[in-house]
Amino acid sequence: xxxxxxxxxxxxxxxxxxxxxxxxxxxxxxxxxxxxxxxxxxxxxxxxxxxxxxxxxxxxxxxxxxxxxxxxxxxxxxxxxxxxxxxxxxxxxxxxxxxxxxxxxxxxxxxxxxxxxxxxxxxxxxxxxxxxxxxxxxxxxxxxxxxxxxxxxxxxxxxxxxxxxxxxxxxxxx
Numbered sequence: 001x002x003x004x005x006x007x008x009x010x011x012x013x014x015x016x017x018x019x020x021x022x023x024x025x026x027x028x029x030x031x032x033x034x035x036x037x038x039x040x041x042x043x044x045x046x047x048x049x050x051x052x053x054x055x056x057x058x059x060x061x062x063x064x065x066x067x068x069x070x071x072x073x074x075x076x077x078x079x080x081x082x083x084x085x086x087x088x089x090x091x092x093x094x095x096x097x098x099x100x101x102x103x104x105x106x107x108x109x110x111x112x113x114x115x116x117x118x119x120x121x122x123x124x125x126x127x128x129x130x131x132x133x134x135x136x137x138x139x140x141x142x143x144x145x146x147x148x149x150x151x152x153x154x155x156x157x158x159x160x161x162x163x164x165x166x167x168x169x170x171x172x173x174x
Contacts, residue, residue: 019167129157130164146172154166
């Protein structure tokens with residue numbers, strides 16, 4: 001598993017993830033890159049779950065993003081529809097977290113496309129820990145940037161979740 005976190009704060013957006021790859025109780029890799037910049041750097045995406053499954057879904061999402069002329073919400077809904085109804089895609093086990101300057105969306109294979117109320121969203125085994133840390137920072141008037149909130153929240157998640165490490169990759173818009 002993993003931890004991916006998106007935060008909107010102070011007029012910017014940041015999305016980050018840890019680098020740990022596990023198989024059962026064994027750590028296989030420490031510095032995997034689980035976030036991507038898409039659409040010429042205008043969209044950020046992160047994944048949790050099976051890597052091969054996530055790569056297939058990211059490719060599908062990117063194709064739908066091009067088809068929808070960069071409209072993240074439309075591309076996410078189209079992906080969720082196809083993911084849920086296509087025989088092959090339905091078997092993929094992963095979650096996506098995608099965001100641009102307007103939307104932050106969690107996309108699942110059950111057809112869910114969820115936009116958080118407060119601009120904070122997380123997926124993966126450490127997602128709930130990272131979300132709790134980020135919400136606490138944002139709600140209590142932090143002077144930190146969105147990127148700093150994501151970084152600190154992922155560090156906290158890594159201290160709690162055994163499937164999350166401290167080798168972080170964080171991207172921000174703008």
